[in-house]
Amino acid sequence: NAGVTQTPKFQVLKTGQSMTLQCAQDMNHEYMSWYRQDPGMGLRLIHYSVGAGITDQGEVPNGYNVSRSTTEDFPLRLLSAAPSQTSVYFCASSYEGPFYNEQFFGPGTRLTVL
């Protein structure tokens, strides 16, 4: 199993550009989530999904959109990038969600917005 994969590993955007960060898992996990990590800080939850077709907001959802059309994929969209979105983004998944299970994390995407 590849586990949780994220693409790209690095990305530089200009203010106002849009892009999609990809996340995929091959473990048949129902629960997937996106976090951002800023320097010297912990992870903050952006959006999460408890299954295909279901998404919900986390702690810092503004400026980000998600959708979950399949169990395997959970893309994160930045519609109009801002310098405040410069961060490292992590995707995670688990079988039933943090209420029951530990999370498996991807290696992260380092995003810089100029």
Added chain:
Amino acid sequence: SQQGEEDPQALSIQEGENATMNCSYKTSINNLQWYRQNSGRGLVHLILIRSNEREKHSGRLRVTLDTSKKSSSLLITASRAADTAPYFCATAPDNTDKLIFGTGTRLQVFP
């Protein structure tokens, strides 16, 4: 705001010593989880302790949970240089599907 606050923010010890990190949180929880952040590989799960458990062990790791004080501690015994990493606690609050992370403790183990 983040659910957990960790103490200390940074910890430096010699190989062979024990490392203790503490985590405090704000609301009632279903469980508390500890993670280590490996360079270039995201976070790796260490231990999950449920709200009805008081102590849990895994190898050189010992986690305690005191729900009355809303706090947890992670003890790494006989530390090694390879244990050097940031460590995070994360809580699964009751009645939510969220996992909320603390600010982390940066552990440095000197050979």
